[in-house]
Amino acid sequence: MEPSDFLTRLWAESAHLAAFAADRDLGAPVPTCPGMNVGEVVRHLGSVHRAVIDWVRAQRRPEDWDRRPDDGDVIRWFRAGAAELHDELGRRPPDEPCDTWSPEDRTVGFWWRRMAHETTVHRVDVEAAYGPIGPVDAEFAADGADEVLSLYLVQRFGRGGRGRPAAARTVGVAAGSRVWRVTFDAASAEVTAELPDDADAVVIGDPAAVYLWLWGRRGDDAVRVCGDRAAAADLRAALAAATG
Template structure:
């Protein structure tokens, strides 16, 4: 099992900076006391501290060439400013991501560091992970603030691909264990396949996936195939559905076939 992405290390670093900048634009102008609908345990200010804390934690791992987990309490200024001071949060976010990207660029993609996704133990994992972590939380922030959410197609496709790869990791399978039978209807079994189809992908970008749940563990492939259920729509909306940032009954997407299977998959493949 690998977690290979389709972008270069420098492209992930650049997208991490760009996504954080767009996240910061929302932080600077929105009501930071509002609850985030897709992360209801957090206000927008708390979401910002989560994002900035993740950046600094990953940056510390890379900068220290850590071969074991770093305690978040040992990350300088990892918690960020308290309260809802937009200017203070904005400056803290900017400083944190700039430090993290500097560490990632200095290390290069192949530097050996700890990750939570063995056997991948290199700095490139963190460049990709932090870029896409920021993408999804910008979607949270945009929804909260009523701001638009768009994304370069190649970034959206790689973000979706990364999530499917993560769901196949033994660590994820262990965390999700037991959920497939929670409603009395097993997730895995014969004929259980899901087709994800982006309807607006530019020429040359393969933005179709088949999730194969016919065995005892999930697998996926980039392909156009008939499946038990299909989710169709613009790429960024398919991505948001997969990450549970958009409901399957949204008028922005179309579900054809066994909707219950898609809903069971989405309930299973989440860290919430």
């Protein structure tokens, strides 16, 4: 994908989420985020957008930021923050040095990609509260599968002591033409772009289904799990800990 595609996606997904939730019941429960309703998911995402704005401007992780609308209009507040984030990121080239939480990518482009996927996943959450979810572009979804595996799982493995398997696991993941070998144990995780011959399990599906399965937004019925289903479940548990 071209870097500009992420910025375009960020804007489109933000606009769609706001338009979709406007004039609906914001108290509707979100099945993909147990214990949260639509208003809380929208407020969470708006808070994340504002945290990144502050992070980029100050070039360090913010200690505090705007987390809720003063007037209670969460949709208006969300739209304003999404527009400000898009403008703030868009005025900077993707290769411009920028502080991030990834030691391997200290550029503005990190935030272009991260916010595009953050917003898309939560758009899916909001749609799921009211009915069927809309499509996710295959190329973008495959990139998102790569991001959650190569970035979150590897760099945030075992957060809070959670998601560590009792035994070493090797799981293959195939999302369309993109493939990954995921090896993880109680100490760390490693991801490479190959499909293993010695996998305990292989998770296969179209890119959108695999992307959302990895993020815990779709169940096993959305993908095909070959081999040891417990190993695939261990991967999902490790991802839940890394992304939660």
